[in-house]
Amino acid sequence: MDAALCAFDADGTVTHWNREAERILGWSAAEAVGRRGLRGWAVRDADAREVEARLTAVMAGPGRQVHEFPLLAKEGGRVLVRTQCSAVRPADGPPAGVYCAFSEVHSQIDLERAIALSEALLDDAAWGVIVVDADLRPAVVNAQAAHALRAGRATLLGRPLGDVLSQGVEELESALEHVLAEGTPPAPAELWVTLRGGGERGTGGPAAGPEPVRRPGRPPAVGTSGDGATGHGTSGHGTTGGDDGGGERRCWRSGFLRLASPLAEEPAPLGVAWMFLDVTEAKLAEQESSRMRFRSSQLHRAARAAAECEDPVEAATVQLEFALAGFADHALIDLVLEPTRLHTHPHPHSGTPHHSGTPHARPHGPWPSRPPEAPCTSEGPESAEGHSYAPEGPPGPLPQYPEAGPGPGPGPSSAAGPSPTPPPAPPATPAPPATPAPPPASTPVPAPAPYAGHLPPPAAIRLVRAAATPTGASDLGPCPCRPVFWGGIPVPYMDGHPALQAAERCGSVRATSARLDGAAAAQWAQARKWPEGTVHGLCAVLRSRGRTLGVATFLRGPSRRPFDRADAVYAEDVSVRVAAALDLARQLDAARHPG
Incomplete structure (x- = not known):
């Protein structure tokens, strides 16, 4: 002045x-x-x-x-x-x-006000403020901006913005160039950027291994077999990173002001003042709320459409068709292969044989589904499949009753097993004297079979394809999920396959090949018998009435992000409805073909 x-x-x-x-x-x-x-x-x-x-x-x-x-x-x-x-x-x-x-x-x-405002913006403002010169390099950086960029104020001066941003730098530089040439824009803009290096706010990037989703009341599963680049799954919840080191992705609401010299006769641009505010949490909450509303609407529409289906199998496929919208590219339904013969073993609480299956037996599940005398609770120790039983250990020895003796009342006990409490003797009534008959020979009561403390191990789980979306049609829009007929031949899944893990653990398992390169990424889907181009997978168990019916698998291509925990919860909601329909179809089939 x-x-x-x-x-x-x-x-x-x-x-x-x-x-x-x-x-x-x-x-x-x-x-x-x-x-x-x-x-x-x-x-x-x-x-x-x-x-x-x-x-x-x-x-x-x-x-x-x-x-x-x-x-x-x-x-x-x-x-x-x-x-x-x-x-x-x-x-x-x-x-x-x-x-x-x-x-x-x-x-x-x-x-003086202008000077005081400049000093306040650079020292005390809640917004990040960066003044870039005509070469788009920072000339002035305030403390909030340095904190947002995870760098010191002095180290940012004169450096290209690409040194601290891995994604979104092109959009940012384009906005700065537009302001230099055309002037201040009329409204703020929201820019998504990815910082170089690891995040510092509890974020994590996707991993290539499957991750079982922890169920309420159950400890996390251990001994996860590798299924990808890292061998073990890690959390993909929250803001995720890009391809270069898992940087933190943030949303900044940005405003731009062109700076010109007041001393020149014609305004000569000195640079651009870039002011931004981090709104990542608000945007993520807004996106999550919108996604939850859409998914709730899809579940409601699917339930109404499934209610009009006469065939329960068709109702199950309708549920999957509605779930695919905005969620996945492909869906598969694999059912557990039923046993073809009776498995007979002594019941732990009696000496009688116990049949765990029939030619039309229940689907594969924990062995047994639960002891008849011990209701399933959530307080007992977990079995290998993730189910809890009420007793803390093997039951104690059963009471031994003495041999049957002479006298009025019921005869000797049968070999099938003693009665828990002997019936009381009828009251004595006077009888005419007679010559007593010789006492009958005593019949020993066989002792129950000893309880070994464990049950036979379950057989290997085998899955049969029951329904799938057409392969290669995901680019043409929503694909109908139709039943497939494999003639009862199991799908040749590899050991440790996510679908097998989901069936064994009665939970959800996520897998991704996002961090694999070259031939390993190309063979990842083929090795798991998934459609070509699959990059992310989510397997959710199908359970109904305490039994495992099969596994529902949702698959995504490279254009979609990896599945997160919220996706796993939604997949489990869909799987509950699919499992109920398949269980009804099994019961109807058993009623039509008894024996």
Whole structure:
């Protein structure tokens, strides 16, 4: 900002008057220079004594003095000015005069406000502020911006933005160039960027291994076999990183201001002030809320459509068709192969054989589904399949009853097993004396089979394909899920396949090949018997009435993000409905073909 300058000699005569003083007061240099004092032309008579005393007082003291007083413009108006006065001192001798710089008070206040605002934005603002020069390199960075970029303020100066951002830097630089050329945009913009390096707010990137989803009340599964690049699954919840080191992805609401020099006759751009605020959490919550509303609507529509299906299998496939919208590219249903013969073993609480299966037996599940005398609870220890039983250990020995003796009442116990409590003897009634018959031979009661403390291990799980979406049709829009007929031949899944793990653990398992490269990524889906181009998989167990019916698998291509925990919860909601329909179909089939 220009300042008005004037000078006085020791007698108070005006010796200098510049153009800014002429602009402010309207008096030209020819009219001002040579006048003695300011009385009558630049200051009112009533104020002249006080003003001249302030101006000459600086010659009697050291340093500069600042004053505010009104001056009189040529047209008669009063102008409040702020002056800074200093004495003109020769090398030796008394002061030779006074040098004075003044400006309008409101202009000075505006300048001070601008300086204070700049300092506040750089030190105390909640927004990040970065001033970039014409080369799009940071010239000024405040503390919030340095914190958001995970770097020091000094280290960011002069560096390209691509050194701290791995994704979104092209969109950001395009916005900065537009502001330099066209001016300030009318509204803020929301930019998604990915920081280089690992995140610091509890974020994690996707991993290539399957991850079992922890169920409420159950400890996390251990001994997960590898299914990808890392061998073990890790969390994919929250903001995820890009391809270069799993950087943190953030959403910044950004505003841009073009900066121009006020001293040039034509505005020359000095750079762009970029102000941004991190709104990642709000945007993620908004996206999650929208996704939850859509999925709830899909479940409702699927239930209404399935209710109109006469065939329960068709109802199950309808549930999957509605679930695919916006969720996955392909869906598979694999059912557990039923046993073909009876498995007979002694019941742990009796000596009678116990049949765990029939030619139309229940689907594969924990062996057995639960002991008849011990209801399933959530307090007992978990078995290998993730089910809990009430007893903490093997039951104690059963009571041994004495051999049957003579006397009235019921006869000897059968070999099938003693009654838990012997019936009481009937009351004695008088009888005519007779010759007592010889007592019958005693019949020993066989002891129950000893409880070994464990049950036979379950057979290997085998899955048969029951329904699938057409392969290679995901690019054409939603694909109907139709039953397939494999003639009862199991799908040749590899050991540790996510579908087998989901069936064994009665939970959900996620897998992804996002971090595999080259031939390993190309063979990943083929090795798991999934459609070509599959990059992410989610397997959810199908359970109904405490039994495992099969596994529902949802698959995504490379254009979609990996499955997260919220996706696993949604897949389990769909699987519950699919399992109920398949269980009903099995019961109807058993009723039509008894025996």
